[in-house]
Amino acid sequence: MSGIASRRLLAALVTAAVAAVGALVAGAAPxxxxxxxxxxxxxxxxxxxxxxxxxxxxxxxxxxxxxxxxxxxxxxxxxxxxxxxxxxxxxxxxxxxxxxxxxxxxxxxxxxxxxxxxxxxxxxxxxxxxxxxxxxxxxxxxxxxxxxxxxxxxxxxxTYQTGNTRHDLFVKTGSQPLVGGSVGQFETATALKPGNTASFTVRLRNDGGSPTAIGVSGGTSFDCPADWSIVIKQGTKDVTAAVRGATYSTGVLAPGAKVELKASIKLLHATTCTAAYVGFTGSAADGTVTSYAHVVTGV
Structure with a gap:
């Protein structure tokens, strides 16, 4: 065998050995x-x-x-x-x-x-x-x-906490700003443990140019309704049934005038549901808008 052939054979053997070692190392890696x-x-x-x-x-x-x-x-x-x-x-x-x-x-x-x-x-x-x-x-x-x-x-x-319709509806909780108004938005309260309650303000305001009454409907949970209690009041008057039945009205509001409702949403017990959206829809002759009080369960 010539010197060149010997060197080629040796190089091939070394390459094969290195590849085998590499394969063993790779196979041993976790x-x-x-x-x-x-x-x-x-x-x-x-x-x-x-x-x-x-x-x-x-x-x-x-x-x-x-x-x-x-x-x-x-x-x-x-x-x-x-x-x-x-x-x-x-x-x-x-x-x-x-x-x-x-x-x-x-x-x-x-x-x-x-x-x-x-x-x-x-x-x-x-x-x-x-x-x-x-x-x-x-x-x-x-x-x-x-x-x-x-x-x-x-x-x-x-949010700019303002609107431009006669049926503006805003939602807020805690120290957060009002959201919604003339557009639909969402606001989440502090996470609740069983027995805790989140409080929301629902503001109806006539931001149009002529008097109108604003109707409010909704006030029910879309998620696991049996896990939450929801009470809606205007001052001390319980208007839950009227809002849920879509019979609530603010009465005629002059431009710039407003009415506020308070919604209390309580987590009754432990649940597999992690959240609930409670929608409120404001309506007048010229349109509607819906915004949501959002409650979440804590861990």
Whole structure:
């Protein structure tokens, strides 16, 4: 055998040996353990919810902050990947770890089994933005394979607390601004534990140019109605039946005049439902509008 042939044979043997060792090493490497976990959200208050959406009223030019919690349900310490996307260039999202802004996608430190890590999402609606919904979508994913694990939506309902129709209907809870008016919007109360009650103001206002009476209907839950009690009052007068029966009327309101109702929504007991939407529709001869009191269960 010539020297050149010998060297070629030796090189082929070395290449085969290296490939075999590589195959052994690759075969010995442990498979990636896919993380298991879920995402919780928090709007106002201190209680998180497993419901996938939390709506907060936001005045354009200002910001609101949603709390996020990532829970590891696996048997070993696991990392998670968090992604943030928005539905509008008029919405600026900032993911925060403590008080420090962090870049998304964000990779958590390893979380021990059964433990969690808390973050927050600050969302700024641009000044002058139309009254609409601006959504920050949160994705929880496997950091290596990008496999979807869970998601949530931080929903900023941009509001100027004004309207331009004769049948404007606004909804608010706590210290949040009025949402709705001439457009349909949503506002979420602090998450409820069994026995807790959320209070909402439902404001009917004539923002048109001539007198009118505003009718109000709705006031029922679209989700698990047996789990909630709903009482609607005008002052001390219980008008629940009238609103639910679509027979309630404000009486004639001059332009700029308003009437307010109070809606108390109580979570009666533990439930598998994570939320309820309670819609209120304001109507006059020239149209209708519906906005929603949104209640979520806490964990």
């Amino acid at each position: 498979a990636h353990a896919a993380p298991t976990g879920y995402l919780l959200l928090k709007g106002t208050g201190s209680v998180y919810t497993s419901n996938g959406i939390v709506n907060l009223g936001v005045t354009p030019g200002s910001s609101k902050t949603w709390g996020l919690k990532v829970v590891n349900t696996g048997s070993t310490a696991q990392q998670f990947k968090i992604t943030i996307t928005s539905n509008s260039p008029l919405l600026t999202t900032t993911l925060l770890a403590g008080s420090a802004a962090v870049q998304a996608p964000y990779y958590t430190a390893p979380i021990a089994p059964g433990r969690s890590v808390s973050l927050s999402l600050k969302m700024l609606v641009a000044a002058g933005a139309p009254a609409a919904e601006y959504v920050g979508s949160i994705g929880l994913r496997d950091p290596e394979t990008n496999t979807f694990l869970d998601s949530g939506s931080a929903d900023a309902n941009a």
